[in-house]
Amino acid sequence: QLRESGPGLVKPSDTLSLTCTVSGGSVSDTSFYWGWVRQPPGKGLEWIGSIYSGGGTYYNPSLKSRVTISLDTSNNQFSLELRSVTAADTAVYYCARRLNPDHWGQGTLVTVSS
Amino acid sequence: EIVLTQSPGTLSSSPGERATLSCRASQSVSSNYLAWYQQKPGQAPRLLMSGASSRATGIPDRFSGSGSGTDFSLTISRLEPEDFAVYYCQQFSSSPTFGQGTKVEIK
Numbered sequence: 001q002l003r004e005s006g007p008g009l010v011k012p013s014d015t016l017s018l019t020c021t022v023s024g025g026s027v028s029d030t031s032f033y034w035g036w037v038r039q040p041p042g043k044g045l046e047w048i049g050s051i052y053s054g055g056g057t058y059y060n061p062s063l064k065s066r067v068t069i070s071l072d073t074s075n076n077q078f079s080l081e082l083r084s085v086t087a088a089d090t091a092v093y094y095c096a097r098r099l100n101p102d103h104w105g106q107g108t109l110v111t112v113s114s
Numbered sequence: 115e116i117v118l119t120q121s122p123g124t125l126s127s128s129p130g131e132r133a134t135l136s137c138r139a140s141q142s143v144s145s146n147y148l149a150w151y152q153q154k155p156g157q158a159p160r161l162l163m164s165g166a167s168s169r170a171t172g173i174p175d176r177f178s179g180s181g182s183g184t185d186f187s188l189t190i191s192r193l194e195p196e197d198f199a200v201y202y203c204q205q206f207s208s209s210p211t212f213g214q215g216t217k218v219e220i221k
Binding site for chain 1: 115130147149151153158159160161163170171202204206209210211212213215
């Protein structure tokens, strides 16, 4: 299982930070990518990026300059940082296992507003 | 970036009918790297097909996928009430992208 946590409200120009806690599996498992997908209200899905415990992070080219995804193996978590946010970053953010996710978190709504 | 275009945008059908959803890629995608998802309101997406024609765990056999190259399809042989939802295709052979979705609604 995966569960997202983090602030539901972020101010414009600030950094959005979310954590995904994994249970029933290990983020150290080199079989899987761990990543983030977002969905603006009423719109479609957008892959943000993924990390692989064997080494390597892969980001959506359109977001690459603002995104960092990292692993915390001691807590079995992985995290998302999205810098310099605007209202266009308002979305439900999902954490997920694999590039073609077979396990998803329940999603967390992050609103960018002053 | 590989752009995926799904059609139709909305499909109005009745329970028991057959539904065929299309996904067209802007460049060739290996069928091993084409997936389909179902999403219901307020829920996370659910993986239906992993690889263009391989059902994910627990997916009923009324769902089937096919295609190659740039043209892929998802077929629901007989719509059940729980199948009315939004469906997305995704490619992950390069930087992953999703189609814009097809909504299957009750006629």
